[in-house]
Structures are given as structure tokens and as C-alpha cells.
Amino acid sequence: MTAALRGGAGDVTVTGLRHEPVGTGQMGSSYRFHLEYAAGGPTGAGGSDGGVTTAPRTVVVKMGAGDPADRGVVRQGYRKEVGFYARLAGRVRIRTPHCWQAAISPDSRLFTLVLADAHPARAGSQETGCDVDQAADAVRNLAGLHAPFWNGALLGAESSWLERSDDAARAFMGELHAAATAEFVARYQAELDPLDAETLRRAAALTYRWQSGYEAPFSVLHGDYRLDNLLFPADGPGVCAVDWQTISIGLPGRDLAYFLATALPPDVRREHQAGLVLAYHQRLVELGVTGYSAADCFTDYRRGLPHGPLITVLGCVYAAGVRTAGSDRMFLSMAERACAAIRDLESLELIEAET
Known part of the structure; x- marks a missing residue:
């Protein structure tokens, strides 16, 4: 030591x-x-x-x-x-x-x-969600990850441990996601709304096209930027991100969409998502990102929404931990919120039209 x-x-x-x-x-x-x-x-x-x-x-x-x-x-x-x-x-x-x-x-x-040691800061609760002020703190903090590596050629120097997915990896992920989705839907058939089940299946079927269709902008992604991986101070802003075992390179809107879609109840997200996406974009600009409009940012937020079903389903089906009632509630809440956002913003229709 x-x-x-x-x-x-x-x-x-x-x-x-x-x-x-x-x-x-x-x-x-x-x-x-x-x-x-x-x-x-x-x-x-x-x-x-x-x-x-x-x-x-x-x-x-x-x-x-x-x-x-x-x-x-x-x-x-x-x-x-x-x-x-x-x-x-x-x-x-x-x-x-x-x-x-x-x-x-x-x-x-x-x-x-x-x-x-971030004590006495406390991790957020995925099942409970967060308030709008905490969400604003989190998305501005997220911009601090993406901005320094925005379309960054220097990421190539990290290829020995941080590589971009190739076509074979994307095809494998598409097959894995489809299989995991079938198991997820079967596991939660009694609790899962049929509309959500259909949204999960549609999202899984588009995984390969979705991952292949958006090459830019790109940056470092946290990959699992959700409340359980964020430490909030007792008072005011200052959230801290932990657990970096899922980082990758990809569309920054994936992190943003995953967080907002799973952290906020649908009615709160609908009311505040425009302002929260704008807060994220404003922080990007403050940190030097240019040539990327607020409208582009909101469209990438829509494009990034399938990241919610992807991480939720894979995390649930392939989790190493013991299944509990609490974990079931968490995964169901994430799936339900992510599916609602996908439908509200017609994310899958957008991806089908563009890829």
C-alpha cells in the first residue's frame, strides 16, 4: 500500500x-x-x-x-x-x-x-430512479467522458485493449442478443407487457444493422452508464462514475440514451428529456466539441435507445450473480422504461429507415 x-x-x-x-x-x-x-x-x-x-x-x-x-x-x-x-x-x-x-x-x-473512497456518496438505485436534477448532473458528467475523445484518432493507440467492433463481432452480438431476448421474454412472461415483449424482440432483430449503421460520431463509451454505477453526493451536484469494465468505442448517444431511458420514469422522461439532452450537448460544446448541433445530438439520442434493451437483456440472462426478487424488479423496470422510450421516440422506425 x-x-x-x-x-x-x-x-x-x-x-x-x-x-x-x-x-x-x-x-x-x-x-x-x-x-x-x-x-x-x-x-x-x-x-x-x-x-x-x-x-x-x-x-x-x-x-x-x-x-x-x-x-x-x-x-x-x-x-x-x-x-x-x-x-x-x-x-x-x-x-x-x-x-x-x-x-x-x-x-x-x-x-x-x-x-x-467516495464515501459518504451513495450509489443510485436503478429500480427507484432519480430526480431531474440528478439526471442533469449525470448527463453533464457523461459529456466529460465523450468530449475529450470525440471522433478521436488517438483512440487507435489503445487498440490492444480497447478495440472497435468488427463485422464478425457485430453479427455475433446480434445472434446473442436475439437468443437472450427469447429467454428474457420467456422468463418474465407473466410480468412483461406484451407490447414491451414485442419491442424487445424488434430491437434484438435490428442489433446487427443498428451497430453497423452509425460510424460517426464516435467516442469512448462507458457502456453501462446507469444509476447503480453512479455515486451521488448527499447534497448538490458532483456525481462520480465507477465500474469501467464495459467501455468500448461507439456512438456517444448510446450512453446518453441508455441512462435517460432507464433512470427516469416514462412520464418524467417525456417531460424533461429535451432539456436533459440539451444540457448534455451544451457541456459537449463547453468542452470543445464543434460541428455537432443540438438537433444532431437529439437524433443520436433516438438512435442510441436500443442500447437499453441490449444491456438489460444480456445483463439479466448472463449475470453471474444469484437471481433475486430485487434483481428481477430491476431488470423489468429497465426493460419497461427502455421500451417505452423506444416507442415514444420511434427509434426502431428511424433505424430501419436509415440502415
Whole structure:
């Protein structure tokens, strides 16, 4: 721990520590470490603004979960999260925990992140949703991820761990999504509105065309930018994004649409979505994005809406965790809200006409 912190917290010496598990992650395990320092050493608090120079009293340490021999499927996610903190976090304007150490083994089955502790900030609740002020904070924060890499040629330098999907990968994803959708609809047949079931099937059938049809604009995507992966402070703005194992390169409107469609009840989204998309666009402009109008942004929001069914269905059907009543309610709420948004904004009709 001393070696990890000396990279950004000065000449510190950790003399004692204790830890306890935090969170319920399935792909990784997280722990809060309480640290003691040699007498006279610097002390302070961690943060999420990338400018931490003092030694924190607590940090969060994230590592792989389960038997390393069984991590073949998830190790790409480990590479992505470590890659983000090691190579991209210093170049983004999104609030995310400061990272003192990002290390991974050659086979990507073992990794360690030493991160700032955002306590007492609390994760959002996907089932409960958020209010409009929180949504505005979240979409402006999201623009801080997209703007620095907007149509960025420099992303090619990250191709060893952050690649764009090729045609074969998109075709495979289309088949996977269709199969998972059939299972999702069958699992929740008693609770799922038939109209939502049909929207899910239509979205899955368009996955290949949808992913292939929009090459620009592009940027880094969080991929799972939803309330459970956002830490909100007790008062006011300052949301912080965590869990970077699903990042990719693609249409920025996918992150925006996924968040707004799943975070807000349909009636609230309908009333406020225009203003929230505009807030996101205004932040893009503030951060230097040019040649991209507010009208273009709203159209990309419509184009991005199938990301909701994609991530919801795949996350539900292929989740490693034990199925619970709470997880069922969460996935159903996400599916219902995403489907309502797709129909309201005629997203599938737009994609069919354009691709």
C-alpha cells in the first residue's frame, strides 16, 4: 500500500491497515482499507477530480472475484477497467475516482486498483430512479467522458485493449442478443407487457444493422452508464462514475440514451428529456466539441435507445450473480422504461429507415 500511494500521495509510509468488503460486484471484489501512517506523514482525503496529492485515511481496493482459473470470460473486462484508469482517466473530464495504482497480470486474470473512497456518496438505485436534477448532473458528467475523445484518432493507440467492433463481432452480438431476448421474454412472461415483449424482440432483430449503421460520431463509451454505477453526493451536484469494465468505442448517444431511458420514469422522461439532452450537448460544446448541433445530438439520442434493451437483456440472462426478487424488479423496470422510450421516440422506425 505504501508503494501504491507514493505514486500520488507524497512520501508516505503506511504502518497499519484494516479492511472490510464493500459492494456486491460479481465480476470484481471491492474492499475499503483504513490506513495508518508513520508519525508526521501527510494525511488528507481522497477525491474524484484527478488532483489528489494527500494521503487518504481510506481507499477502495478492487480485485478479481472467484477462482482465477475461472476468469477467462471476464478478463477482457479486467483489461478494460485497468486500461481506463491507467491510460485514459487522466485525459477525461468525467468525475471518476482518483486511481493510485492500476495493475494487471500478463494473463489478465489478476488485477488490482487502488481508488479514492467516495464515501459518504451513495450509489443510485436503478429500480427507484432519480430526480431531474440528478439526471442533469449525470448527463453533464457523461459529456466529460465523450468530449475529450470525440471522433478521436488517438483512440487507435489503445487498440490492444480497447478495440472497435468488427463485422464478425457485430453479427455475433446480434445472434446473442436475439437468443437472450427469447429467454428474457420467456422468463418474465407473466410480468412483461406484451407490447414491451414485442419491442424487445424488434430491437434484438435490428442489433446487427443498428451497430453497423452509425460510424460517426464516435467516442469512448462507458457502456453501462446507469444509476447503480453512479455515486451521488448527499447534497448538490458532483456525481462520480465507477465500474469501467464495459467501455468500448461507439456512438456517444448510446450512453446518453441508455441512462435517460432507464433512470427516469416514462412520464418524467417525456417531460424533461429535451432539456436533459440539451444540457448534455451544451457541456459537449463547453468542452470543445464543434460541428455537432443540438438537433444532431437529439437524433443520436433516438438512435442510441436500443442500447437499453441490449444491456438489460444480456445483463439479466448472463449475470453471474444469484437471481433475486430485487434483481428481477430491476431488470423489468429497465426493460419497461427502455421500451417505452423506444416507442415514444420511434427509434426502431428511424433505424430501419436509415440502415
